Amino acid sequence: MIYDNIEDSYKTILSFHRTEFKVKDSKFIVSAYPIDKKEEAEKFIKSVRHEFFNAHHHPYAYVVGCDRNIYKISDDGEPSGSSGKSILRAIDKYNLTNIIIIATRYFGGTKLGKSGLSHAYFKSVDLCLAECNIVEKFVGKEIYLEFEYYYLNPVMNFLNNKKIRIIDNHSDELVKINLMVRLSLIETIKKELRNITKGKIKILTV
Secondary structure, three states, X not given: OOOOOOOOEEEEEOOOEEEEEXXXXXXXXXXXXXXXXXXXXXXXXXXXXXXXXXXOEOOEEEEEOOOOOEEEEEOOOOXXXXXXXXXHHHHHHOOOOOEEEEEEEEOOOOOOHHHHHHHHHHHHHHHHHHHOOEEEEEOEEEEEEEEOHHXXXXXXXXXXXXXXXXXXXXXXXXXXEEEEEEHHHHHHHHHHHHHHOOOOEEEEEO
């Protein structure tokens, strides 16, 4: 499989973050959390619902994947299109993925109207994301290497220079290591390792 020139990086938040925002006595508690799969989003939604069990609404949006093709929104009882889409719009503003955001709302007695709700939800999530530490992450693949100790120093120097992480070392009479390599770099890394070892290396994609 050729991995060069593919989408293998994305932006997400570094860690859980929560903010509060008030509009005409309604309180919005925004909880943002980084995830790797939709199952984590569903689990987080349940935990926030349990934490704020007496809140009136828990609309949310989540997005997963480099291509952002897995997503879900919910108005959770708010007027259709007033909340879930607004939360997603705020996520899109920062071009984020692998994130779940829940905007818990406590109704304060004054109706905001659909447009007012839409603005309030977007603003509350926007403020939360503005405070988050946004990071770029890369999608990698595990690679197994097997070669003679004669090539250990040049191979290790190469890996260190390329900042490639060794995730397992189970060497015996031969050097046997597993690496984590960014998808778009895999074919280039394989080619350079073969050059370094004059082809005397086994390279397997795990």
